Amino acid sequence: MQRPIMGTEALAGAELTRGQLRWNYRAVHPDVYIAKNQKRTLYVNTYAAWLWTRRTGIIAGRAAAAMHGVYGMDASTPIEMIGPHIRHQRGVVMREERIGGDEVQSIGELRVTTAARTALDLGRHLPRDLAVQYLDQLARAADLTEAAVAPLIERYRGARGLPRARVALSLMDGGTRRQEETRMRLLMHDFGLPAPRTNIALTDGRDTTVIGMGWDDVKLGVSYFEPPRPGGCAAVQDLRHHELVARMGWTEMGFINSGHGRSVGYHVRNELHRRRRQNR
Known part of the structure; x- marks a missing residue:
């Protein structure tokens, strides 16, 4: 990649003539230039x-x-x-x-x-x-x-x-995989929910998958899903993910649009409270 240059240095080192600098470069800061097509x-x-x-x-x-x-x-x-x-x-x-x-x-x-x-x-x-x-x-x-x-x-x-x-x-959590999940995690924090564990790996000894975040005591997870992908390997991978989550006894609540975060957050909060009441 071509990098910006300092005009005075390029001229002093005879790397460019004044004409070349004028016609082939554009100034972005005083004495700092980039190529016109950069x-x-x-x-x-x-x-x-x-x-x-x-x-x-x-x-x-x-x-x-x-x-x-x-x-x-x-x-x-x-x-x-x-x-x-x-x-x-x-x-x-x-x-x-x-x-x-x-x-x-x-x-x-x-x-x-x-x-x-x-x-x-x-x-x-x-x-x-x-x-x-x-x-x-x-x-x-x-x-x-x-x-x-x-x-x-x-x-x-x-x-x-x-x-x-x-x-x-x-509130920093390096286990959060995507910005959408960060926004959801912050929303749940603002709802007063306990901090979830992030990047939860599930395995049955043969297959492995990951839930974005969740609460182990009630096996409730929340994940961001990419918009639905048609057919092929992607659809098979999504199916295997959901099957493994179910086999491991987890319930996963997904979302594809963080703009609907508050609605998802209310559902997560209600489900988490319901499950914890049942476990008392």
């Missing part, structure tokens, strides 16, 4: 923003999360960076914040906040539900736990947004 992706924007800081900025927030393996962001995502305050640039958010050397790592040429510091910043700067969606993915991709972030919470006591971060981090 697609603006999140990574391209991140690299360009880093060049704009004269390679001094530390990639943070959502851009850092993406570099750690979090998905669901696109070229419209603001590039958050930690570094000295410089004049405003569209699409870039500069934060003059304290950061320790042990909170930064190199990914390729770029300096990026570690998974733990990235988690702290996501929790501090984003609304709870969005933060937890990204935190779940980050925990899964980087094998990150709340305990790993605890030293940073202690280090930055009194920092802006820390109470919000504590809440988001307490």
Whole structure:
């Protein structure tokens, strides 16, 4: 993939002539250019923003999360960076914040906040539900736990947004497989339900399948299902999944649209309470 360049460097190194720079490239930041046919992706924007800081900025927030393996962001995502305050640039958010050397790592040429510091910043700067969606993915991709972030919470006591971060981090669960399931899990939390176990593997010794989340004591599960797929291997796999869940004595409540989450949440809450009353 072709990366952004600094115009002055390209000219000084005789890599380009002024005419080539003018006709074949377009400016995205002062002295930072991309090829005219280059697609603006999140990574391209991140690299360009880093060049704009004269390679001094530390990639943070959502851009850092993406570099750690979090998905669901696109070229419209603001590039958050930690570094000295410089004049405003569209699409870039500069934060003059304290950061320790042990909170930064190199990914390729770029300096990026570690998974733990990235988690702290996501929790501090984003609304709870969005933060937890990204935190779940980050925990899964980087094998990150709340305990790993605890030293940073202690280090930055009194920092802006820390109470919000504590809440988001307490809800982080690396077993959650999809953003839709994160949203459902948060909804059930807000309904006052006990936290479910996530990524529940069921096996009869021959076949194995996974339920998104659930409560072992009453064998009640909740999963997000992709929209129905016609015929073929996919339909056979779906059938085998449901057959194994039933053989193992579980009931699985599924949903395909998190926009109907409250309705599903009410049904889950009622069924969970009903089963627990029966078990008393």
